[in-house]
Amino acid sequence: MPELPEVEIVKQSLDKKIRFKKIKRIIVRNRNLRSKIPKNFEIFLKNKNIKKISRFSKYIILNFYDDSFCIIHLGMSGTIHLVKNYKKKKFTNLSFYQSPILPSKHNHIEIQFQNFSIIYNDPRRFGFFELIKNKKKLSKRFSHLGPEPFSKLFNLNYVQHYLKSKKKYIKSFLLDQKFVSGIGNIYASEILFLCKINPQKKAQNLNQDECKKIIYFSKLVLKKAIRLGGSSIRDFKNVSGKNGLFQNEFKVYQREHLKCLKYDCQGKIKKKIISKRSTFFCNKCQN
DNA sequence: AAGAGGCCCTGATAGC
DNA sequence: TGCTATCAGGGCCTCT
Numbered sequence: 342m343p344e345l346p347e348v349e350i351v352k353q354s355l356d357k358k359i360r361f362k363k364i365k366r367i368i369v370r371n372r373n374l375r376s377k378i379p380k381n382f383e384i385f386l387k388n389k390n391i392k393k394i395s396r397f398s399k400y401i402i403l404n405f406y407d408d409s410f411c412i413i414h415l416g417m418s419g420t421i422h423l424v425k426n427y428k429k430k431k432f433t434n435l436s437f438y439q440s441p442i443l444p445s446k447h448n449h450i451e452i453q454f455q456n457f458s459i460i461y462n463d464p465r466r467f468g469f470f471e472l473i474k475n476k477k478k479l480s481k482r483f484s485h486l487g488p489e490p491f492s493k494l495f496n497l498n499y500v501q502h503y504l505k506s507k508k509k510y511i512k513s514f515l516l517d518q519k520f521v522s523g524i525g526n527i528y529a530s531e532i533l534f535l536c537k538i539n540p541q542k543k544a545q546n547l548n549q550d551e552c553k554k555i556i557y558f559s560k561l562v563l564k565k566a567i568r569l570g571g572s573s574i575r576d577f578k579n580v581s582g583k584n585g586l587f588q589n590e591f592k593v594y595q596r597e598h599l600k601c602l603k604y605d606c607q608g609k610i611k612k613k614i615i616s617k618r619s620t621f622f623c624n625k626c627q628n
Numbered sequence: 629a630a631g632a633g634g635c636c637c638t639g640a641t642a643g644c
Numbered sequence: 645t646g647c648t649a650t651c652a653g654g655g656c657c658t659c660t
Contacts, residue, residue, distance in 0.1 A: 344653065375636070375655080399654080417654055418638080447638085465637045467654060509631065518655075525653055574653070594653095617633085619651080 343415040345489070345523030346566035348399045350585065351421055355401065356394040358423060359454065364389045366453040374449060375416060375469040385472050386411060386452070397483055398522035409472070410479050416467025422460045426453065486522040490559035495521055500552045504544040511547060511555075512540035513616040524559065527572060527594050530621045532558045534593045539627045540620045541613070565590070593621035601626060 343351070367386050372378040379385075390406040403411040415421075450461040450470065461468070473479045488494035503520055504511075514520045515529040524532070533540050536554040538547070547555070566572060571585035574595070592602050593610050601608040601623040608625025 347653080373637095414654085416637095417652070463637095464639065465652090465654095467637070507630080513631090516654090527653060572653080618653090 343399055343419065344525030344528050344566075344572075345399060346528075346563055346587065347571035347585065348396055348401060348415065349567050350571045351415070352394050352396040352401050355421065355459070358457075359391055359459065360393050362391050362454045364391070364452055365455060368451040368453070369449065370451070371447075371449040371466070374463065374466050375414070376471070378450070378470060379472065382470070382472065385409075398486055398489060398518065399525070400483070402479070408476060409474055410476075412471045412473060412479075412482070413461070414468050414471075416463060416465060416469070418465040419461060419463040419468035422462060424451075424458045424460055426455075426457050486518050487520045489523045490521055490556070490563055495556060495559070497549070497552055497556065500556060501549065504547060504552070507544035509544060510541050510615055511538060511544045512620055514544050515555075515559075516616060516618065521559065523563065526618045526620075527574075527591075528559075528562055528566065530594050531592060532562050534622060534627060535562065537627055540615055540622050593623065596621060 364386050365388075367383040369378050369382060372382075389409070392404045392406050395402045395404055399414060401413040401415075403413070405411075413419075413421075447462050447464045447466075448460050449463055449466070452459050452461075461470075471482070473482060488499070504514065507514065512529055512533060515524050515532060516526065530540070532555065535558040536551065538551055538554070566585075566587040569586040569590065572587040572591075573584040574588050596602075596610040597612040599610050601610060603623065603626050606623060606626040608623040610621055611624050613620050613622075
């Protein structure tokens, strides 16, 4: 589920809840996530004091006072839930993201604090946890990733230069974390719709104005999504008010066959598979 | 270097 | 009802 805005929402609620807290105990129920949970995982984290929670791209970063880190990636289906520890474990409605009803089958990792725990649930196990020893190794870990859309590094010069001789479709590059990091499949379609650029336009054929639009609307869409609490699709019945609202703002995503929402456009939304992912666009105004 | 394709995994849904 | 096929918001790896 998680693209940059959703991860940012999780990060914010985590920061509110576990900043300055001390990890009491770690329980790993399934070590086989995307990458194997290392043997020293529990020992490494036990008694660590959390300085703050930060985020880069789609990665959540637990910052500890001893300058070590734990990074969490939610993959496609990872969610983090808050659980009260005492009595019969009762789930609060403070679910950080998605359903307040905690699924039990795929609760792979539990991090216990004084009075509560956070639980990592991930049916598809595409997510992962990684331990990082120091700041240097942290920046090395992210060195292969391009700038976030919000970064000053994501500017006209960079974009034009990067795409100059690229033959792949522009959609592929919005998904390419080496080019720009944090955008995923939903927001890629939404951004290109606002830009009025066909997702199948070859990157090298974008003119200066189109590059400017990509930069502008990438920032705009992600910021708006964060403001609205992210997007919750495949909604469950039990969702609390904590769910995101940006799915109501989708202009093209999952709107195949429907009329284009641009005020003066008579086009229809089409769906095509581009770089192995569903891509939605208007056949008229994204020519 | 750049691009295409495969793979990791479970669950929901559609079609027969 | 039960089977199979397809699809899902990500990212890494290999091969050409």
